Amino acid sequence: MSNFAIIRIRRGEKKIWTFYMKVLLRAGRRTGRHLMREDNIIEVRDLEHSFGEIQAVRSVSFSVRKGEIFSFLGPNGAGKSTTINVLTTLLPIQKGTVRVAGYDLAREPERVRESIGIVFQDEVLDRDLTVWETMEFHGRLYSIPRDERRQRIDDMLAVVELEAKRDVRTKHLSGGMKRRLEIARGLMTRPEVLFLDEPTQGLDPQTRLRMWDYIRQVNAAGTTIFLTTHYMDEADMLSDRISIIDHGRIVVTGTPEELKDALGEDVIYLETVDDARAEEAIQGIDEIRSITESPRGLSITISTDGSHCLPRIVELVRGAGIDIVSANLKKPTMDDVFVHYTGRELRDMGG
Amino acid sequence: MAWEFLTVYWREMIRFVRFRTQLFSSLLQPALWMAFFGVAMSANFNRFTATIPVPPGTIPVDYLTFMAAGMIAMTSLFTSLFGGMSLLFDKNWGLMREMLASPMPRTHIMLGVSLSGITKSFIQVVIIMAFGLILGVEFFPGYSPARIAVSILGILTFVGVFSLGFLLFSSNISMRLESPEGLQGIITLLTMPLFFVSNALYPIQAFPPFLQTLSAYNPLTHLVNGIRYFALGSEFFAVGAEYSYTPADILLSFSYLLVFAAVMYILARQAFQRAVVT
Numbered sequence: 179m180s181n182f183a184i185i186r187i188r189r190g191e192k193k194i195w196t197f198y199m200k201v202l203l204r205a206g207r208r209t210g211r212h213l214m215r216e217d218n219i220i221e222v223r224d225l226e227h228s229f230g231e232i233q234a235v236r237s238v239s240f241s242v243r244k245g246e247i248f249s250f251l252g253p254n255g256a257g258k259s260t261t262i263n264v265l266t267t268l269l270p271i272q273k274g275t276v277r278v279a280g281y282d283l284a285r286e287p288e289r290v291r292e293s294i295g296i297v298f299q300d301e302v303l304d305r306d307l308t309v310w311e312t313m314e315f316h317g318r319l320y321s322i323p324r325d326e327r328r329q330r331i332d333d334m335l336a337v338v339e340l341e342a343k344r345d346v347r348t349k350h351l352s353g354g355m356k357r358r359l360e361i362a363r364g365l366m367t368r369p370e371v372l373f374l375d376e377p378t379q380g381l382d383p384q385t386r387l388r389m390w391d392y393i394r395q396v397n398a399a400g401t402t403i404f405l406t407t408h409y410m411d412e413a414d415m416l417s418d419r420i421s422i423i424d425h426g427r428i429v430v431t432g433t434p435e436e437l438k439d440a441l442g443e444d445v446i447y448l449e450t451v452d453d454a455r456a457e458e459a460i461q462g463i464d465e466i467r468s469i470t471e472s473p474r475g476l477s478i479t480i481s482t483d484g485s486h487c488l489p490r491i492v493e494l495v496r497g498a499g500i501d502i503v504s505a506n507l508k509k510p511t512m513d514d515v516f517v518h519y520t521g522r523e524l525r526d527m528g529g
Numbered sequence: 530m531a532w533e534f535l536t537v538y539w540r541e542m543i544r545f546v547r548f549r550t551q552l553f554s555s556l557l558q559p560a561l562w563m564a565f566f567g568v569a570m571s572a573n574f575n576r577f578t579a580t581i582p583v584p585p586g587t588i589p590v591d592y593l594t595f596m597a598a599g600m601i602a603m604t605s606l607f608t609s610l611f612g613g614m615s616l617l618f619d620k621n622w623g624l625m626r627e628m629l630a631s632p633m634p635r636t637h638i639m640l641g642v643s644l645s646g647i648t649k650s651f652i653q654v655v656i657i658m659a660f661g662l663i664l665g666v667e668f669f670p671g672y673s674p675a676r677i678a679v680s681i682l683g684i685l686t687f688v689g690v691f692s693l694g695f696l697l698f699s700s701n702i703s704m705r706l707e708s709p710e711g712l713q714g715i716i717t718l719l720t721m722p723l724f725f726v727s728n729a730l731y732p733i734q735a736f737p738p739f740l741q742t743l744s745a746y747n748p749l750t751h752l753v754n755g756i757r758y759f760a761l762g763s764e765f766f767a768v769g770a771e772y773s774y775t776p777a778d779i780l781l782s783f784s785y786l787l788v789f790a791a792v793m794y795i796l797a798r799q800a801f802q803r804a805v806v807t
């Protein structure tokens with residue numbers, strides 16, 4: 179009895195403490211960050227950018243939530259890099275408003291620069307500096323005090339497994355090592371947002387997988403990530419949310435699942451000992467949009483989530499006494515999503 | 530005061546030392562000029578001017594000594610005009626975007642580059658003076674060690690301000706250009722008039738009036754004035770012309786260089802603050 183009481187008191191205390199902490203945190207956020215809208219770390223409204231006649235970005239609006247991995251997926255020339263360059267203060271704002279990490283980009287570009295890290299699309303390395311010097315230079319640009327800087331360099335080089343290359347000039351690194359070095363450099367300042375412009379372009383599949391791991395690790399440690407890519411699988415695997423961008427416009431935004439579900443085109447491939455009877459047996463399911471017969475079995479197009487339909491189909495077919503040879507569910511891929519929303523294949527892939 | 534420009538400086542110097550050929554050629558070039566052009570020219574000039582009587586009260590100066598000052602000035606000019614080149618390389622193949630996207634004030638890029646350019650000029654000046662000594666250049670005639678020290682400081686101060694002006698000019702141009710070839714073209718166009726419409730190689734007293742006026746606006750002329758004043762004294766006679774500098778003249782020349790550097794700073798700052806990445 180008495181034990182029970184103590185526990186209850188503890189619980190009560192804990193509640194009070196959490197409540198108290200929440201109030202403190204909220205107050206801190208309010209005063210420390212003027213006008214930061216609750217959870218959005220990037221807010222872009224009606225951004226436009228032209229190079230002379232060429233409209234690279236036409237009225238783009240989106241927001242990135244604190245802590246997420248957000249991707250711009252689009253073909254060559256869609257306006258991804260242009261958007262990143264504006265967001266990172268490398269291009270002037272022509273039209274629209276942008277807030278990054280709570281600061282207005284037009285009014286406080288310096289504050290924004292302090293809060294972000296960037297890995298550029300193409301190599302930005304001094305070929306004649308060593309790996310360590312590259313990091314040291316960067317740390318000094320951001321005025322990280324000496325001891326702390328040296329410590330972080332060691333840490334970051336360990337994370338990207340480049341300790342052994344410390345005193346090697348960057349021109350003697352492989353493409354993947356250079357990319358890892360650039361990522362380590364982007365991270366050493368502990369930015370709130372890390373911009374990654376096509377981080378895995380031109381890397382071999384193995385290195386890509388490793389890179390994805392790094393990106394996830396970094397994100398798990400609390401850094402918001404804004405990523406551009408023209409690889410469907412990359413956007414799919416990494417992102418919490420994706421904006422598909424084409425011809426300077428955002429075509430659609432959503433989680434990878436939302437985007438794929440919106441297509442509603444899950445297909446089930448079913449092979450049985452008697453396809454004709456099987457087709458009859460499953461006629462009653464409302465979600466089935468169409469069934470086509472082929473020598474290798476039935477393809478059943480489902481209008482909603484196929485994974486919920488599959489067990490029912492299997493049950494019905496089995497119930498009718500028909501043996502199933504194989505059953506396959508194919509969800510739409512990002513490729514399908516892209517084709518659906520832009521009306522064509524991703525232009526000149528791999529460019 | 531922020532010190533990030535020292536970071537830019539640090540990197541520039543690493544690169545300076547690391548590129549052995551560039552390092553040695555930049556050190557050797559002024560010495561070679563002195564050794565061949567200087568010695569050849571002085572043999573000729575000394576023959577022409579040997580017959581001209583030296584006015585009383587002035588110190589006669591032989592041509593090699595006369596032109597050594599010009600050589601110092603010319604080397605500073607070349608080194609400084611090429612100083613912005615590294616920015617162009619950075620823009621196209623290097624760290625420019627990293628620097629522009631960092632919180633470091635953008636003016637620090639040009640300050641760091643300028644500081645490294647000044648350092649390079651200083652090193653070259655010292656080499657020319659040392660090498661000149663071997664060739665028979667008679668700088669600091671009859672000076673006490675203290676006066677020599679002061680004179681060297683004076684020369685370096687002039688060279689420093691002059692180089693700063695042209696380094697900022699070169700950085701400014703580089704930020705506005707796309708490729709190193711463009712800068713090379715501008716340098717080639719500029720060095721000729723700057724170098725020859727000045728008192729670096731010969732006295733301007735014999736120029737037509739128009740060129741004389743022009744050369745009075747040439748920063749190189751004012752740098753050479755300063756160097757000769759500190760290296761040769763206020764009264765001397767060379768290449769058939771009499772030179773006499775009052776401290777006011779020298780102060781004026783120095784002020785001119787200061788104003789030149791200040792104007793270049795303001796113009797360059799604009800270019801850096803508006804810099805975008807293409």
Ligand SMILES: Nc1ncnc2c1ncn2[C@@H]1O[C@H](COP(=O)(O)OP(=O)(O)OP(=O)(O)O)[C@@H](O)[C@H]1O
Pocket residue numbers: 229232233234252253254255256257258259260261299408529806807
């Ligand atoms: N500096 C520039 N001058 C002129 N046009 C430019 C410039 N930079 C980009 N563009 C144009 O703007 C459009 C968008 O280019 P951007 O680099 O943003 O595309 P992207 O989505 O990053 O493509 P990629 O996947 O190839 O990197 C293109 O049509 C491109 O030609």
Ligand SMILES: [Mg+2]
Pocket residue numbers: 258259260299375376
């Ligand atoms: Mg791009």
